[in-house]
Structure formats: C-alpha cells, structure tokens
Amino acid sequence: MAGSIQDTFFEECEELLEAMDEGLTAIEGGDHDPEVVNAVFRAVHSIKGGAGAFGLDELVAFAHKFETVFDEVRANRLELDTKLIQLLLRSSDHLSDLVAVARDGGSTDEAHHDVLISALEEYIEEEEEELVFQPMGLGGAFDAAPIEMEKERIYKIRFHPLKDMYGTGNEPYFLFQTLADLGTLEVQLDDSELPGFDALDTDESYLTWKLTLTSTESKSAVESVFEFVEGLCELSIESDSDAEDEANALAALDAAFGVMPEEGADQVAAPFEAPVPASEPVAEAADPAPAPAAAKTAAPKAETAKTGPNPTLRVDLERVDRLINAVGELIINHSMLAQQIANLDVADLRDVETELEGFKNLARDIQEGVMSIRAQPVKPLFQRMARIVREASAATGKTCKLVTEGENTEVDKTVIERLSDPLTHILRNAVDHGVEKPEDREAAGKARSGEIRLTASHRSGSVCIEIKDDGAGVNRPRVKQIAIDKGLIPENADLTDSEIDNLLFLPGFSTAKEISNLSGRGVGMDVVKNAVTALGGRINISSTPGKGSTFTIILPLTLAVMDGMVVSVADQTMVVPITSIVETMRGSDDMVNNLGADGTLLSIRGNFVPVCDVGAALGLDKPDHDQPPGVYLLVETETGQRSALAVDDIHDQRQVVIKSLDGVCGNIPGVAAATILGDGKIAMILDPESILAASPSAAAFDTERRLNNAIAS
Amino acid sequence: MQSQAEAKHDDAEIKHAQHSEFVSFTVAGQAFCLKITQIREIRRWSPVTILPHAPADVLGVMNLRGAVIPIYDLSARFGLQQTEASERNVVIVVSVHGKPVGLLAESVSEIISINPDDIQDTPPVDSRNTMDYIQGIISHDDTMVRIINLDAVISVPEQVLS
Numbered sequence: 001m002a003g004s005i006q007d008t009f010f011e012e013c014e015e016l017l018e019a020m021d022e023g024l025t026a027i028e029g030g031d032h033d034p035e036v037v038n039a040v041f042r043a044v045h046s047i048k049g050g051a052g053a054f055g056l057d058e059l060v061a062f063a064h065k066f067e068t069v070f071d072e073v074r075a076n077r078l079e080l081d082t083k084l085i086q087l088l089l090r091s092s093d094h095l096s097d098l099v100a101v102a103r104d105g106g107s108t109d110e111a112h113h114d115v116l117i118s119a120l121e122e123y124i125e126e127e128e129e130e131l132v133f134q135p136m137g138l139g140g141a142f143d144a145a146p147i148e149m150e151k152e153r154i155y156k157i158r159f160h161p162l163k164d165m166y167g168t169g170n171e172p173y174f175l176f177q178t179l180a181d182l183g184t185l186e187v188q189l190d191d192s193e194l195p196g197f198d199a200l201d202t203d204e205s206y207l208t209w210k211l212t213l214t215s216t217e218s219k220s221a222v223e224s225v226f227e228f229v230e231g232l233c234e235l236s237i238e239s240d241s242d243a244e245d246e247a248n249a250l251a252a253l254d255a256a257f258g259v260m261p262e263e264g265a266d267q268v269a270a271p272f273e274a275p276v277p278a279s280e281p282v283a284e285a286a287d288p289a290p291a292p293a294a295a296k297t298a299a300p301k302a303e304t305a306k307t308g309p310n311p312t313l314r315v316d317l318e319r320v321d322r323l324i325n326a327v328g329e330l331i332i333n334h335s336m337l338a339q340q341i342a343n344l345d346v347a348d349l350r351d352v353e354t355e356l357e358g359f360k361n362l363a364r365d366i367q368e369g370v371m372s373i374r375a376q377p378v379k380p381l382f383q384r385m386a387r388i389v390r391e392a393s394a395a396t397g398k399t400c401k402l403v404t405e406g407e408n409t410e411v412d413k414t415v416i417e418r419l420s421d422p423l424t425h426i427l428r429n430a431v432d433h434g435v436e437k438p439e440d441r442e443a444a445g446k447a448r449s450g451e452i453r454l455t456a457s458h459r460s461g462s463v464c465i466e467i468k469d470d471g472a473g474v475n476r477p478r479v480k481q482i483a484i485d486k487g488l489i490p491e492n493a494d495l496t497d498s499e500i501d502n503l504l505f506l507p508g509f510s511t512a513k514e515i516s517n518l519s520g521r522g523v524g525m526d527v528v529k530n531a532v533t534a535l536g537g538r539i540n541i542s543s544t545p546g547k548g549s550t551f552t553i554i555l556p557l558t559l560a561v562m563d564g565m566v567v568s569v570a571d572q573t574m575v576v577p578i579t580s581i582v583e584t585m586r587g588s589d590d591m592v593n594n595l596g597a598d599g600t601l602l603s604i605r606g607n608f609v610p611v612c613d614v615g616a617a618l619g620l621d622k623p624d625h626d627q628p629p630g631v632y633l634l635v636e637t638e639t640g641q642r643s644a645l646a647v648d649d650i651h652d653q654r655q656v657v658i659k660s661l662d663g664v665c666g667n668i669p670g671v672a673a674a675t676i677l678g679d680g681k682i683a684m685i686l687d688p689e690s691i692l693a694a695s696p697s698a699a700a701f702d703t704e705r706r707l708n709n710a711i712a713s
Numbered sequence: 714m715q716s717q718a719e720a721k722h723d724d725a726e727i728k729h730a731q732h733s734e735f736v737s738f739t740v741a742g743q744a745f746c747l748k749i750t751q752i753r754e755i756r757r758w759s760p761v762t763i764l765p766h767a768p769a770d771v772l773g774v775m776n777l778r779g780a781v782i783p784i785y786d787l788s789a790r791f792g793l794q795q796t797e798a799s800e801r802n803v804v805i806v807v808s809v810h811g812k813p814v815g816l817l818a819e820s821v822s823e824i825i826s827i828n829p830d831d832i833q834d835t836p837p838v839d840s841r842n843t844m845d846y847i848q849g850i851i852s853h854d855d856t857m858v859r860i861i862n863l864d865a866v867i868s869v870p871e872q873v874l875s
Contacts, residue, residue: 329779618765659781682762
C-alpha cells in the first residue's frame with residue numbers, strides 16, 4: 001500500500017514539476033503575475049509536503065529553500081531579476097533531479113546541490129520566518145534547515161473527532177504524540193457528552209479533548225498535525241498571538257493543498273487537475289483558522305481556475321491499450337463481416353449494406369476517439385527540452401533561448417516518450433554546433449543570444465516537428481572533408497548541398513572538433529535517425545550558411561495503425577509500410593539486368609538499383625531468374641540507399657492495425673510485426689530495411705557500392 | 714432442477730475425487746493426451762500464415778479472436794513425419810507460460826478420466842527427444858496413451874526461432 005501511495009506521489013510530482021516549469025517559463029518570459037508565482041510556489045510546496053511524508057529528507061530540504069525564496073518573491077520582498085530567474089530555473093532542474101533520484105535511486109551532483117543551496121540562501125532574509133511543514137505521524141521525519149527560535153506561544157486546541165475519523169483508523173493518541181513533539185502539551189478530556197452505558201452507541205463519537213500546547217512552532221505547523229484528519233473532526237486552534245502574522249494563515253491555506261492520503265493522494269494535484277471544484281475545499285480548509293487573508297487569497301485562485309485546464313481523469317495506460325486492441329478487433333471484425341455478407345447468395349443486400357456502412361462509420365468514430373485518448377500534447381516534452389537547451393548553453397558558454405510553438409499539438413504517448421532522446425540530441429547539437437559563440441554572433445551581425453525554435457504541427461495525417469536554429473548552418477566543406485577522411489564517401493564524390501547536409505546522418509559521423517561535454521561522444525546523428533525511423537518517421541535537414549539549420553521530423557500520428565501496401569509474396573499476403581516505399585512499378589523484361597551470378601539490377605530511368613526478391617529473402621521460395629516477379633517496390637533505406645523489392649503483386653493500400661509478434665515468436669529477420677486482414681487471416685508486416693540486410697545478394701551489392709552510392713538520393 | 718443437477722455433479726466429484734480428466738487425441742497415428750485444464754479450446758484447422766525462416770515444426774501463426782498465436786506441428790515436434798494439415802485436423806489451443814499456443818493434432822478422440830496411480834513412468838527408449846516430451850503413459854482401452862509434458866514441448870516462446 002505504501003508503495004502505491006508513493007507511486008502516486010511520484011506521478012503527481014511529474015505533474016507538479018511540469019506546472020512548476022510552466023510557471024517558471026512564463027516568469028522567464030516576463031510574466032510576473034502574482035498568480036504565476038503562486039502557482040510555482042504551490043507546486044514546490046506540494047512536492048515538499050509529499051516528500052516529507054515519505055521521509056525524503058534531501059528533497060524536502062532543498063524544496064524548502066527553493067520555496068522560501070519563492071515566498072519572498074511572493075511577498076514582494078525580492079525582485080525577479082534575470083540572475084534570480086536563472087537561479088530559480090536551475091533550482092527547478094535540480095529539484096526534478098532530486099525527485100528522479102528519490103524515485104529511481106542513484107545520486108545527484110553534490111557540489112552542484114551545495115552551490116544551489118548557498119545561492120538560494122543568499123536570497124533568504126535573516127529575519128524570515130521559517131514555515132515548517134510537519135507531516136503527522138511522521139513527525140521528525142525531516143529536520144528542515146535551522147529553525148529560528150521564536151518566542152513561545154500558547155495554543156488552545158479544541159479537538160472533537162467525528163465518528164468517521166475512527167473509521168479511517170486515525171488514533172487521537174498519535175496526533176497528541178505528534179503535538180507533544182512540538183512543545184509542551186497538556187491534554188484534558190471532556191467526556192461530558194458521554195451517555196450512560198445503556199445508551200452508548202459504540203460507533204458514535206462522544207469525546208472532546210481540550211489541549212494546551214506551549215510551543216515555538218508556527219500555527220501552520222500545529223495545524224498540519226491535524227492535516228490527515230481534516231474534515232473528520234471539529235477542530236479549533238486559538239493562539240495567544242493569533243492575528244500576529246498573515247503569513248501563517250497563508251501557510252494554513254497552502255497546507256490545505258498538502259497530502260491527505262485518506263482522501264486519495266490525488267488531492268495534491270487537484271489544483272492543477274480540477275481547479276474548479278478544488279477552489280471550494282480551499283475556502284473550507286481555511287475555515288478552522290479564520291483569517292482575513294484566507295478569503296483574500298482564495299479569490300484570485302478561483303479566478304485562475306476558470307482559465308485552467310479541463311478536469312481530467314487518470315487512467316491506467318493498460319486499460320486504454322486494451323480498449324485500443326478491442327477497437328482494432330472491431331474494425332477487423334467489420335471487414336470480415338462485410339466480406340461474408342458479400343459472399344452471401346442473397347438477391348437484395350442493399351439494406352444490410354447500408355447498415356454495415358453505418359457500423360463502419362461508428363467503428364471509425366470509436367477508433368478515432370480511443371486513439372485520441374492516447375494522444376497527448378507535446379507540451380511537457382517541449383518543457384523538458386527548455387532545460388536541455390539551458391544546460392547545453394551553460395556548458396558551452398553560449399546563450400541560447402528556446403522558443404516553442406504548437407505545444408498543444410497532440411501525439412501518441414509512446415511517440416512522445418520515444419521522441420525525448422532524439423530531440424535532446426538534436427537540441428544539444430544545435431547549441432553545441434549550430435549556434436555560434438556570442439562574439440562570433442555579434443561579428444556576424446546577429447543578436448548575442450541564439451534562438452532555437454521548436455515547433456510541432458499536424459500536417460496531413462502526420463505530425464511534423466521542426467527544430468530550427470539561427471546559427472551558422474552546416475559547414476559543408478568541413479562535413480564533406482570529414483566524410484572523406486572517415487572513408488564514408490570517395491574523395492572525388494560530387495555531392496549537392498542537400499546531400500552533404502544529409503551526410504550528418506551517416507553512421508560514425510561526428511563533427512565536433514574537440515570532444516565537448518555535450519555532443520561528440522561518438523554517438524552521431526545516425527542514432528537520432530534510427531530512433532525516428534523506429535517510430536515510422538523520417539528526418540530531414542536543411543541548412544543555409546550563416547542563417548542556421550532546420551531539422552524536420554515527420555512522424556505518424558499513431559503507432560497502433562499504419563498505412564501499408566498489401567502485396568503478395570510466394571502465395572502469402574504481406575504488408576509493406578507505405579512510409580518506406582518511394583515508388584512502385586510493374587516490371588518488364590528489359591528493365592531487369594543481371595549482374596554476376598545472382599545479382600539483379602533494375603533500370604529505372606537510367607539509374608540502376610539492386611533488386612531484392614522478397615520471397616527469397618524470407619526463405620519462402622527459390623528465386624527464379626527466368627521469371628522475374630511482376631512488381632517492384634522502390635524503397636529507400638536509412639542510409640539513403642535505394643533498392644527494389646520484388647513482389648508478386650500489389651493488391652491494395654489500406655490502414656492496418658499493428659499486432660506485435662513479441663512473445664509469439666522471436667525476432668524474425670525481415671518481419672516487423674503482423675496484422676489481421678479483412679478475411680481474418682494474419683499478414684506479416686515487412687521491414688524493408690532488414691529484408692535488404694538479410695538478402696545475401698543485396699548485402700554483397702551493398703558493400704560494393706556503399707562508397708559510390710552513399711547518398712544516392 | 715438446478716439443485717438436482719448440482720447434487721449429481723457433486724456425487725461425480727466425490728467419486729472421482731482423485732481422478733483427473735484428460736483429453737486424448739492422435740498425432741501421426743499415436744495416442745497422446747493432455748490434462749483437460751491445460752486446454753483452452755479446440756478448433757478446426759484452417760490455413761495459417763507462414764512465418765518466414767521458421768523451423769519445420771512451427772507451422773505459422775493464426776488469428777485467435779484478434780490475438781496472434783503460433784501453431785506447432787506436434788508430429789514434427791515429436792520427430793515423427795510432418796502432418797499434411799487438412800480441414801479434418803484440429804488445433805488444440807493450450808496456454809503455456811501464460812501465452813496461448815496452438816498445437817496441430819490429427820484428431821481429438823475422447824475425454825478420459827485417469828487415476829493418478831495408473832500413470833506409469835515412461836520406460837527408457839532410445840529416442841531421447843521423445844522421452845523429454847512424454848511425462849508418462851497410461852493404458853486406456855488396451856491402447857497406450859502418452860501424457861504430454863507441455864512445458865517441455867513448448868519452451869519459452871522466444872526460443873521458437875533460435
């Protein structure tokens with residue numbers, strides 16, 4: 001149970017960190033609206049609260065410092081200048097690191113941690129009052145930074161548990177024990193309501209305690225002890241210095257946003273997930289501690305709520321996937337039904353066909369709806385990228401700004417997850433190699449600070465992600481020289497500009513002059529290209545010298561369905577992904593040329609491309625050179641090389657539902673996955689790349705021609 | 714009515730408390746059986762989709778209500794001649810390591826009730842391959858029925874093409 005609560009906490013941390021990043025980005029962009037500052041403060045505070053409950057001391061201590069500085073900002077005691085904003089940004093990065101460490105283990109850079117702590121401390125005023133979050137039952141789980149001693153206060157607490165509280169397993173004794181940790185506690189039981197033994201209802205609550213606490217703790221600390229029984233008891237806390245400090249009341253308000261496991265830890269994220277209903281509990285929670293500030297603060301919160309996101313529902317991803325599978329079945333089932341009906345020997349099928357058409361449309365609606373559940377905006381991904389650019393800029397001593405556009409573009413969740421690495425790589429490259437040093441930029445008449453533009457958009461059934469920098473562009477003579485030096489292209493190769501740019505994607509290519517901290521670790525852009533291709537996408541680069549480079553990534557909208565060309569190979573029906581097909585053509589004898597014993601070349605408008613017989617490559621039948629297969633699919637490999645796949649026939653082009661073969665059988669060379677066709681039969685989805693690799697003749701040819709043909713495109 | 718049927722069922726249960734039910738079937742003319750609880754369903758053979766580069770005893774994959782399941786030729790698996798699959802044959806769908814797998818058999822015979830005490834150990838014979846696949850043998854209606862050790866026949870699915 002504890003594990004699952006902790007999981008929920010980390011899930012929420014993600015959201016809180018996102019909210020924090022979002023707020024900080026807005027602040028960085030010049031938006032110093034108190035609400036934005038408040039939002040970030042709340043996010044940090046909630047993380048701290050949850051972390052405290054799980055005894056994550058380091059996280060709590062850091063979040064506390066961070067939060068304290070923000071509190072100062074909130075109280076207008078600190079001005080948000082560039083230096084502070086940079087510090088806050090770096091601190092937020094570090095906070096997400098700490099969360100990651102707490103979740104996955106490992107360690108953070110301690111030196112960095114200390115530097116940030118001391119930098120934050122510089123901003124914390126000495127007379128500042130420490131607000132300590134003290135989770136109940138785990139009191140003393142953390143000891144946040146030196147608590148300044150203050151004069152002792154006397155709190156008079158009246159505590160009457162409702163019967164529900166006993167039902168949740170809360171024990172007044174432990175509450176009092178935690179209170180006793182805060183100072184000197186006197187407990188007085190009021191059992192006047194207790195009826196006679198006969199009238200006693202064992203489920204009812206009759207007892208009231210009067211507590212007198214002498215403590216140096218702030219009122220919020222005292223209140224937080226009762227946080228877990230919020231709403232389960234009648235509680236009044238009076239202090240001799242009640243109206244002393246508005247900040248206390250504010251803190252009480254924030255405490256209301258803290259962790260309340262009994263009511264589902266979802267409450268933590270509530271302000272961000274469902275702000276409209278959440279604003280009510282805020283006001284309520286402030287009730288036990290009536291303070292003028294409470295109402296004041298609650299009002300603007302309700303305002304933000306109106307503009308906030310729609311209420312959301314958190315669902316296990318597996319459930320959604322099951323639904324997607326079921327819908328896939330529904331569509332297959334429909335086409336099977338349609339085929340069966342068409343085969344029926346009935347004179348008038350018009351009515352049935354009309355209904356069937358309706359069925360089809362409904363199925364499609366459901367499919368689109370379900371797919372959209374998996375689709376998520378790229379916003380969180382883009383926000384993480386801002387951090388990458390920040391770190392890369394700091395490491396290279398350059399100043400770069402990331403501008404994002406189309407953050408609300410929705411992409412399949414898996415695509416988003418698997419896009420993170422390639423994007424990180426491209427952005428680091430853009431900062432490291434693309435954007436020039438500030439001096440150089442000034443000399444070139446550009447602004448000192450570089451700009452990298454990250455854009456997402458939908459483009460005719462696919463998603464387009466563009467990374468554009470305003471740097472120096474690809475240094476073509478250098479790129480070409482390196483490719484020659486590394487033996488990737490022959491010395492006398494005559495390449496167009498775009499061909500040179502695409503050399504960057506060749507395996508084993510890395511242009512970094514000196515090995516920097518960021519890129520140039522021997523991992524080149526080919527890794528990026530592979531990652532994008534694995535998602536069924538394409539990547540392109542275009543560059544203008546002196547103006548910058550643009551990387552364009554085109555991705556399919558979803559991974560569950562893809563467009564395929566239905567072909568037949570050796571009496572089997574198979575599907576070839578449309579994305580890999582450049583051109584299809586019906587072969588004629590004069591197009592086919594033999595080369596050596598087994599090699600076959602296809603002549604396409606004067607160009608010769610190697611032919612790979614799909615049936616032979618899959619070991620389905622013997623290649624028959626006397627009777628060349630009827631149809632050729634011209635495909636382009638990752639290295640930009642073209643080959644012709646020989647198949648028997650092309651039937652159709654349609655959307656197919658991808659069925660993974662993982663766990664059904666091992667990795668089959670040449671086969672990417674399977675799908676179920678309209679007749680209920682399974683068809684293999686081919687992977688042209690690995691078919692070519694598996695085909696002996698094509699492989700031999702490939703090695704021979706690699707140097708000459710590295711970028712035939 | 715229902716209670717009567719239930720009572721009858723209970724009787725049978727008590728009578729056969731120590732008995733297990735097995736489904737017997739023939740593969741290449743020989744009688745084999747599997748515990749009834751291991752079998753998920755029995756289907757008529759329909760042509761499967763060939764898996765490229767698959768060994769001879771892996772016939773291919775079949776669509777089982779939207780799931781892609783591999784089909785093995787039990788006969789080839791046991792080192793007997795390969796089955797010429799036709800509509801008369803059956804596919805026994807079993808669950809191995811939590812995954813559905815189809816086994817091609819010639820035909821299903823009957824459900825037999827076996828007292829565990831009647832199961833004999835496999836006498837040592839030369840064919841090692843077969844020895845591993847057979848858990849034990851029983852005599853039923855004067856014929857020898859071989860009990861298949863499913864876990865040995867179908868190892869981890871990933872190894873199919875290794």
